[in-house]
């Protein structure tokens with residue numbers, strides 16, 4: 001039976017790869033992101049789109065109204081919106097403490113607030129039994145991210161997942177996290193990735209390659225399946241072994 005699938009960050013990268021998989025199943029897919037033109041050009045057959053900044057409660061209320069009108073019920077909710085702030089406007093001040101406050105606030109808004117606000121807005125619409133909530137964390141949540149801001153913003157999703165899984169378990173809804181390592185061919189790094197860093201990230205894996213959006217989408221697709229009905233409150237790492245090291 002066709003399901004209703006809501007994907008934040010669905011216009012690019014991992015979210016887009018997931019959207020293609022679910023649409024390929026014949027599911028009804030809604031893509032969310034801030035840039036309307038990116039969503040419109042995503043090219044997922046039959047997908048609905050709704051542009052919104054999911055870190056803004058007012059805009060999330062608008063998305064919830066849209067979902068109520070178009071879907072009614074949400075079978076699968078995937079939170080792929082996020083980023084490390086590479087592409088966000090820089091701090092307006094040169095003061096080092098202002099820069100720290102900016103970095104941590106941007107990362108919290110991009111990664112934590114987007115996921116929590118959208119979840120809370122749609123929680124009562126999740127299909128029962130069988131609803132699925134899936135968050136995107138990162139290998140950074142386990143080993144840091146440089147400044148710590150991105151890692152902490154992702155790690156915040158782990159206890160939220162556990163609380164939500166307890167809350168929604170009685171409605172036979174599962175809640176899980178997928179934590180990727182380095183994934184290529186997404187908008188995540190903008191033009192900040194250089195050859196040496198890329199090689200170092202690949203070298204950390206046991207598989208000797210970068211992750212692809214398809215790797216992550218396949219894991220999300222499995223966790224959304226009927227077969228994964230007894231998996232909940234878990235953080236599944238998909239990183240070619242990089243988190244364990246050699």
Ligand SMILES: NC(=O)c1ccc[n+]([C@@H]2O[C@H](COP(=O)([O-])OP(=O)(O)OC[C@H]3O[C@@H](n4cnc5c(N)ncnc54)[C@H](OP(=O)(O)O)[C@@H]3O)[C@@H](O)[C@H]2O)c1
Nearest residue numbers: 009012013014033034035054081082083138183186187188
């Ligand atoms: N690529 C990696 O190596 C990697 C590794 C670990 C984890 N991840 C995580 O995987 C997820 C997907 O990332 P990706 O690699 O596919 O990068 P991506 O292509 O940049 O996807 C991120 C998406 O999030 C959307 N987004 C960002 N802020 C938003 C907001 N406030 N409201 C609504 N949408 C917002 C972006 O669209 P707009 O800019 O148009 O809003 C974009 O479509 C992210 O959560 C990322 O942190 C990625």
